[in-house]
Amino acid sequence: MKYVIAIIRPERLDAVKRELKKVEVNRLTVSSALGYGEQKGHLEVYRASEYEVNLLEKIRLDIAVNDEFLEPTIEAIRRGAKTGDEGEIGDGKIFVLPLENVIRIRTDETGPEAI
Amino acid sequence: MKYVIAIIRPERLDAVKRELKKVEVNRLTVSSALGYGEQKGHLEVYRASEYEVNLLEKIRLDIAVNDEFLEPTIEAIRRGAKTGDEGEIGDGKIFVLPLENVIRIRTDETGPEAI
Amino acid sequence: MKYVIAIIRPERLDAVKRELKKVEVNRLTVSSALGYGEQKGHLEVYRASEYEVNLLEKIRLDIAVNDEFLEPTIEAIRRGAKTGDEGEIGDGKIFVLPLENVIRIRTDETGPEAI
Amino acid sequence: MAIVAADTAWVLISSALVLFMLPGLALFYGGMVRRKNVLSSMMHSFVAIGVITIEWVIIGYSLAFGTGNWFIGGFEHIFLKGIDLYSISGTIPTYTFIVFQGMFAIITPALISGAIVGRIKFKSYIAFIALWGLIVYAPVCHWVWGGGFLTGEALDFAGGTVVHITSGVSALALLVFLGKRKGYGLDAIKPHNVTLSLMGAGLLWFGWFGFNGGSAFAANEIAGLAFITTLIAPAAAGLAWMAAEWTHTGKPTALGFATGIVAGLVAITPAAGFVTPMAAILIGLIAGLVCYRAVMFKGKLGYDDSLDVFGIHGAGGITGALLTGVFASIGATGLLLGNSHQFLLQLEGVIIAVIYASVCTILIGFVLDRTSGLKVSENEENIGLDKTCHGETAYNI
Amino acid sequence: MAIVAADTAWVLISSALVLFMLPGLALFYGGMVRRKNVLSSMMHSFVAIGVITIEWVIIGYSLAFGTGNWFIGGFEHIFLKGIDLYSISGTIPTYTFIVFQGMFAIITPALISGAIVGRIKFKSYIAFIALWGLIVYAPVCHWVWGGGFLTGEALDFAGGTVVHITSGVSALALLVFLGKRKGYGLDAIKPHNVTLSLMGAGLLWFGWFGFNGGSAFAANEIAGLAFITTLIAPAAAGLAWMAAEWTHTGKPTALGFATGIVAGLVAITPAAGFVTPMAAILIGLIAGLVCYRAVMFKGKLGYDDSLDVFGIHGAGGITGALLTGVFASIGATGLLLGNSHQFLLQLEGVIIAVIYASVCTILIGFVLDRTSGLKVSENEENIGLDKTCHGETAYNI
Amino acid sequence: MAIVAADTAWVLISSALVLFMLPGLALFYGGMVRRKNVLSSMMHSFVAIGVITIEWVIIGYSLAFGTGNWFIGGFEHIFLKGIDLYSISGTIPTYTFIVFQGMFAIITPALISGAIVGRIKFKSYIAFIALWGLIVYAPVCHWVWGGGFLTGEALDFAGGTVVHITSGVSALALLVFLGKRKGYGLDAIKPHNVTLSLMGAGLLWFGWFGFNGGSAFAANEIAGLAFITTLIAPAAAGLAWMAAEWTHTGKPTALGFATGIVAGLVAITPAAGFVTPMAAILIGLIAGLVCYRAVMFKGKLGYDDSLDVFGIHGAGGITGALLTGVFASIGATGLLLGNSHQFLLQLEGVIIAVIYASVCTILIGFVLDRTSGLKVSENEENIGLDKTCHGETAYNI
Numbered sequence A, B, C: 001m002k003y004v005i006a007i008i009r010p011e012r013l014d015a016v017k018r019e020l021k022k023v024e025v026n027r028l029t030v031s032s033a034l035g036y037g038e039q040k041g042h043l044e045v046y047r048a049s050e051y052e053v054n055l056l057e058k059i060r061l062d063i064a065v066n067d068e069f070l071e072p073t074i075e076a077i078r079r080g081a082k083t084g085d086e087g088e089i090g091d092g093k094i095f096v097l098p099l100e101n102v103i104r105i106r107t108d109e110t111g112p113e114a115i
Numbered sequence D, E, F: 001m002a003i004v005a006a007d008t009a010w011v012l013i014s015s016a017l018v019l020f021m022l023p024g025l026a027l028f029y030g031g032m033v034r035r036k037n038v039l040s041s042m043m044h045s046f047v048a049i050g051v052i053t054i055e056w057v058i059i060g061y062s063l064a065f066g067t068g069n070w071f072i073g074g075f076e077h078i079f080l081k082g083i084d085l086y087s088i089s090g091t092i093p094t095y096t097f098i099v100f101q102g103m104f105a106i107i108t109p110a111l112i113s114g115a116i117v118g119r120i121k122f123k124s125y126i127a128f129i130a131l132w133g134l135i136v137y138a139p140v141c142h143w144v145w146g147g148g149f150l151t152g153e154a155l156d157f158a159g160g161t162v163v164h165i166t167s168g169v170s171a172l173a174l175l176v177f178l179g180k181r182k183g184y185g186l187d188a189i190k191p192h193n194v195t196l197s198l199m200g201a202g203l204l205w206f207g208w209f210g211f212n213g214g215s216a217f218a219a220n221e222i223a224g225l226a227f228i229t230t231l232i233a234p235a236a237a238g239l240a241w242m243a244a245e246w247t248h249t250g251k252p253t254a255l256g257f258a259t260g261i262v263a264g265l266v267a268i269t270p271a272a273g274f275v276t277p278m279a280a281i282l283i284g285l286i287a288g289l290v291c292y293r294a295v296m297f298k299g300k301l302g303y304d305d306s307l308d309v310f311g312i313h314g315a316g317g318i319t320g321a322l323l324t325g326v327f328a329s330i331g332a333t334g335l336l337l338g339n340s341h342q343f344l345l346q347l348e349g350v351i352i353a354v355i356y357a358s359v360c361t362i363l364i365g366f367v368l369d370r371t372s373g374l375k376v377s378e379n380e381e382n383i384g385l386d387k388t389c390h391g392e393t394a395y396n397i
C-alpha cells in the first residue's frame, strides 16, 4: 500500500477529483496548504507598493491506495493538475510514501481491504 | 517508530483526546481537513435548492509513536472515534506509516526517546 | 529520498525559511496545525475566568529532500526553530519518513531529480 | 394637536437604531459561539425580528398598550384596529410609536437566546419567543409603560426592568430545561471569532443611543441627557471590567472590555433620563464590577448560561433599576435626595419582574419540553446546529 | 419659502442610511461568493459609489431631474449649474435632494453586480455601470419621478420600478454575454462566509428605513407609514421564505431567511407610503413566496444569475409594483378599492421598464463585449478575480 | 432662548454616527494587521472610547471649551460643573454639544494607534492617549474652536487641523520610540482580512456624514452642503487613488480604493461647509493623489508607519487645510477668490499644529519610554499582542 501526497493548484482541484473518479479512486482527504518553491512572479499590491508573494495557496491531497492503484492514481492527478500541455511552474508534485497499515474505524477492517 | 495519521469526525476529537490520554499518548498534532469518501447523504440547502456536500469537515491527527505504543494508540483512536457500537460511514481511518527518525528541536535528542 | 515533517512555532517560520535558504532548500509546503504536547502554561482569559489552552498554534512544514540534503535540512530547521540557546518546550519536532518516489507534475520527471 | 416633525424624525431614526441592535446582537453572540453554531445563534436574533414584528402588530401592541386593566392592555388594537395614518401618540404618529415600542419587544426575547446556544431546537425556540412575547413581555410592558399598576411608580426610563431583568432572569430559568452544552466544563469552549463580537458590541452601543435617546419620545433636553449618560456609563463600565480583569487575571481582554460596555449599557438603561452625567459614571463603574462578579460566580456554580445573559442583563438590569432609585435627580428623586420611597418602589418592581418572568418562563419551558421538546439530540449537538437544524455551514473554502 | 429643519435632518440621515446600504450590499454579496472573488465582488459596490457619485453631480442629476421633456431631463443642471446653497426642493435644500437621489442612482447598478460575480472584467464593469447610469437609470428615474411621462401615473414610492425592476432585469440581460461561472452546475458553489451575508442583510434593512422612510421627503406621517411597512413586509417575507424552505427541504436556512427579508424589502419599496400595515403583511408574504419560486425556478432553467439578482430584485420588484396597484389605499387607490385603472398603470410601468432596461442593457453589453470585452479569461476565472484583477488576497495568515 | 428640536435631533444622530466611526476604525485597522494582533489593534479604538469619554467629561471639555485664555480653556467646567439639563450651546443642549465634541476627542488619539500596531505596551498606550488628550488635543481644540487664538482665523470646518493633522503628525513622532515591526521590510506583512477593512471603510464613511454634517450644529443648508461635499470628495479621492495604483502597478486594489476614500474624507473635513460641490471634486482628486504619493514615499524612506496614519491623516489633513484656503467660497473666501490672506492663515494653522503636536508627542513619548516603557519585548512581538497583552486569540476552531 502507498500513501500518496499531492500538492496541486487550488483551481485544479475539481479537475483532479474528476480524473480520480474515472480511475475509481473515490476516497481522499483534502487540506489547504501554502507552497513555497520555484514559482515566482505572482505580484500583489498593498497600498501603493507591489511585492512578491512567495507563499502561494495550494491544495494538498492525501490518498492511500493499494499498490495496483498507484499508477492510475498518479496518472489521474497528473492529467487533472497539469496546466496546458506543457505544464507550468507551480503545477505541483506528487510524493509517494510507503504505507504499512490502514484501519477502517467503522468496521475494524485492516490492511488493503480497508483502504 | 511509526507515524500514525488518523482522519476522524470533528465532533469526536474530544473523545479521542481523552482516550489517548488514558493510554499515555500525550503528544499529537491536529489539523483540519476535508474528507471525500463513501459518506453521503449530508444535504445542505442554499437558496431554495438542496445539494449534496461531498467534501466533509474532518479532523486529521498526526501522532508519532514508538512501536510498543502503536497498538494502544490505534485502539484508543478507535474507541474515541467510533460512532455507537456499529460505527457509521464517515467514522474515519487510521494510516500507519514507517517513521525513520525523530528529532526534538529543543534538546537535539533523536530517535525513540525524542517522540 | 526522505520526507521531512517539522512542527514549529509560528513565530519561527521566517527564521526557518531563512536558514533553509542558506542550505539551498528552496521548496517546501507550509500548513497550519494545532499542537498538543508538553507545552503548558499558556493561559487565556475568557470573561472573568482563566483557562489553559492546550491546543496551541503551530506551523507544519513538509519538505521532500534527497538523502544528501537530509542532514543540512534538519540542521537548518533546528537553528531556525530553537528558542534561545537552551530551547524551550514547544519548540517542536522533526519527523523523517522514507519517501519512495516523487513526481513533478509539470515535467513528468520522477525520482531524485524531481524533488 | 399635530405631530412635531423633529420629534418624529428623532423617534424614527431611533427606531432604526434599535432595529440595528439585532444584527449587532447576532454578531456579538455569534462571535462567541463555536463555528458549528454561529448561524444558528445569529438566526435566533434574526428570526425574532420576523416573528415578533408580526406578533406585535397583530396582537402584542394591543396587549401592551391598549387601555385594558392593571394587568394587561386587552384586544382593542388587534391588527392595529383603530389606528390610522393620523393617529397621534404624544407628539409623534402612533405608527411611529408602535414601531419604536415594537423594536423593544423584538430585542428582549432575542437577548435570552444567548444562554441556550448550541442546544435548543429551532422550532421550539420560535414557539418559545412567540409565547414569551405574549405571556411575559406584553404584560410587564403594560405594567411599567402602558398604564398598568407600576406605571408612574417604578422608574424605568428605557427598559431596565421591562427588557433586561425579564430577559436575564428568563435566560436562567430556561436552563432548567436545557442544561449544559456538551463539553462545558471539560474543555474551554472558546469564542470562534472575537472580532465579530467586538463589531457586535460596537453596533449595540450605536443602536443603544436610539434605545435610550429615543425613549424621551422627543428631540429635547431629556433626549440629550439620555444620550450623554448612554455614552458615559458604558465607558466607565468597560474600564471597571477591564480593571477587575487586569487585577484578577493579569490580562485585560478585548472581549472583557466589550462585555463591560454592554453591562454599562444595560445598567444605564432604566436611569438614562433621570440621572446626571456624574451619576452615570458611578452607575457604570458599579455595574461593571457587579456584572464581572456575577459572571465569575457563574463559573463557580457550574451552570452554563453560555453567553452570560443573566450575568449581564439580569445582574446589570437589577443593578441599574436599584441605582436609578438611588441616583435619580432629574424629573424624579432617589435615595440620595432623601426619597427612600422611590428606592423601595424600584425594589418592588425588580422583585415582581424577577418572580413573574421566572415563573412564566418555567411554565412555558415545561409545556414546550413536553410537547415539541426543547433540546436537540446529543448527536445533533455534537455536529452543530448549523448543519443539523439549518442545513448550512457558515464558512466554506 | 424656506427649508424645514426637521425635514432636512430626516432626509440627511436617510441619505446616510442609503449610502450605508452599499457596504451592506458588499457584505451581502461578498459573503455569498467564493473566497477568491470576495474583494472583487465587494469592490463592485464600492466603486459604484465612486463612479456614480461623480457622474451624478456632473450630469446624471440633470438628466434625471432637469425639466427636459417626457423622456429625459436635459443638460440644464450639468455640473450642478444653477443650484446653490439656498436652492430648495420641497422643504429641503436642493443639495440634500441631490444627495438623496444620488444614493439611489448609486445602489441601482451596484445591485446588478450580484449576477455576474467572478467573471466580469473590472474595467468593463466600470464602463458598464457608468453607461447604464446614463442610458437606463437617468431616463427611467426621469419618467417616474422627474416629470417624465410616468410621473403621477405609475405609483412608485421609493423605487420598485426605478431601482429594482431595472436592475433585476438588467442582471438577467447581462448574462447573455457573461454566461455561467466555471463549475456552476457541476459542483455546488458555496457561499464562503454566511456570517458576512447575514451582517450585510442587517445593514441593508437598517439602511432601507432611510431608503423608504426618506422617500417621504419630510419627517411626517407618511415617513412614519413608510417606516412601519418597511419593518413589517420584510418580517413577513422572511417568514414566508423560511416556511417555504422548511416545507420543501426540511431545513430553514439562515441565508434563506435573510434572502426573504431582502425580497420583502424590495417588494414593499414601491408601496411603502401607499398601503396599510396589514397590507404590508400580505405584500411581504406574497413576495417571499414569489421570490422563493423565482429563485428555485432559475435552478431548473440553468442560467447562472449567481446571487439571484433577478430572482429577488426583478421578481420582487415586479411583485411589489403590481401589488401596489392592488393594495394602495393611502394617498392613492388600488384594485381592492375598485380602482382597476391604477393596476393597469402599474402594469404599464412594469412592462415599459422591463423592455427598456433589458434592451438597453443588451445594447450596452454588446458594445462593451466587442470593445473592451466583458468576460475574463478562463484562467483568470479559475484563479479568481481578487488576484487577477486586483492583485489582492482577502485572507492571509 | 430655547433649543431647536430639529437641530438637537440632527446633532444627536450625528454624535451617534461619529461614535460609530470607532468600531469602523477598529475594523479598518484590525483587518490590516496580522491575525495575532487584531484584537490588540481593535482594542486601541475601543479603549479610547472608555478612557477619553471619562477624561472628557471630567476635565477635557473644560480645558477645550472653558472660557480660559488664548491657549487653554481652564477648569471652570471640570466634572461638568456649571452645566445642567437646560444649558444651551447655540440652538442645542450643552450636554449634546459636549457629547458631539467628545466624540472628536475620542477618535483623534485612536487614529494614531494605526502607526504603532503590534508593538506598543497596552498600559503605555492607555497612558499615552490620556496624556495626549490633555496636552495636545484639548489645547489645539481650544485654539481653533474653543475661543483660542486661532478661532475665527484658520478655517477648520470639522477638524482637518484639530483632528487629522495632530493625529497624523503625532503618529510619526511616536515612531521615534517604537521603530519598526519585526519583519518589516524583510517579508511583506499582509493584511489578515481585507473584508474587515472594507467594512471598516464603509462604517467610517457612514459615520463621517455625522462628523462633517453635524459640525454645522444645525439641520440647515450648511449641514446639507457639508453632507454633499462629504459624499463627493471621497468618491473622487477613491477614484484618484485607484487610477494612480492602476497606472503604477497595473492593479486597482480594493484596499487602495478604500484608502483613497479615507484620504478624501480627511481632506474634505476642514473644507466641508466652505466649498462648492465642484470644488469638492478637485479636493478629492488632489487628496487622493497626494496621499498615494505620501504612502508610496514612506515605503522608500523605510519608516514603519504601519497603517499609514501620517500618509493619510497627516498628508491628507495638511492638503485639506491648505485647499480650504484655496477653494473656500461659501461663508468665507479663499485664494481663488483673491483672498490670499486666508491661505496664509491656513498655512499658519498647519505649521503651528504640526510643530506643537510633534513636540508634545515626543515629550510624552520620552517620559513614557523612561517610565513604563513603550515597546513590548521581542518575544512578545513575535508571539503577538493578542496573546501576550490580552490573553486572547481572535479566531478559534
Ligand SMILES: Nc1ncnc2c1ncn2[C@@H]1O[C@H](COP(=O)(O)OP(=O)(O)O)[C@@H](O)[C@H]1O
Residues within 6 Å of the ligand: A007, A034, A035, A036, A037, A038, A039, A056, A058, A088, A089, A090, A091, A092, A093, C027, C028, C029, C030, C062, C063, C064, C065, C104, C105, C106, C114, C115
Ligand atoms: N521538495 C519539496 N518538498 C515539499 N513540497 C514541495 C517540494 N517541491 C515542491 N513542493 C510543493 O509543490 C508546490 C509546487 O512546486 P513548484 O515549485 O511549482 O515545483 P517545480 O517548480 O519544481 O515544478 C510548491 O509550492 C510546494 O508547495
Ligand SMILES: Nc1ncnc2c1ncn2[C@@H]1O[C@H](COP(=O)(O)OP(=O)(O)O)[C@@H](O)[C@H]1O
Residues within 6 Å of the ligand: A027, A028, A029, A030, A062, A063, A064, A065, A104, A105, A106, A114, A115, B007, B034, B035, B036, B037, B038, B039, B056, B058, B088, B089, B090, B091, B092, B093
Ligand atoms: N484511501 C483513503 N485515502 C485518503 N483518505 C481517506 C481514504 N479513505 C478514507 N479517507 C478519509 O477518511 C474519511 C472517512 O472515510 P469514509 O469514506 O467514511 O470511510 P469508509 O466509508 O471507508 O469507512 C474520508 O472522508 C477521507 O477523508
Ligand SMILES: Nc1ncnc2c1ncn2[C@@H]1O[C@H](COP(=O)(O)OP(=O)(O)O)[C@@H](O)[C@H]1O
Residues within 6 Å of the ligand: B027, B028, B029, B030, B062, B063, B064, B065, B104, B105, B106, B114, B115, C007, C034, C035, C036, C037, C038, C039, C056, C058, C088, C089, C090, C091, C092, C093
Ligand atoms: N509524538 C508526536 N506526534 C505528533 N506530534 C508531536 C509529537 N510530539 C510533538 N509533537 C508536536 O510538536 C509540538 C511541539 O512539541 P512539544 O510538546 O513542545 O515537544 P517536547 O515537549 O517533546 O519538546 C507539539 O505541540 C505537537 O504539535
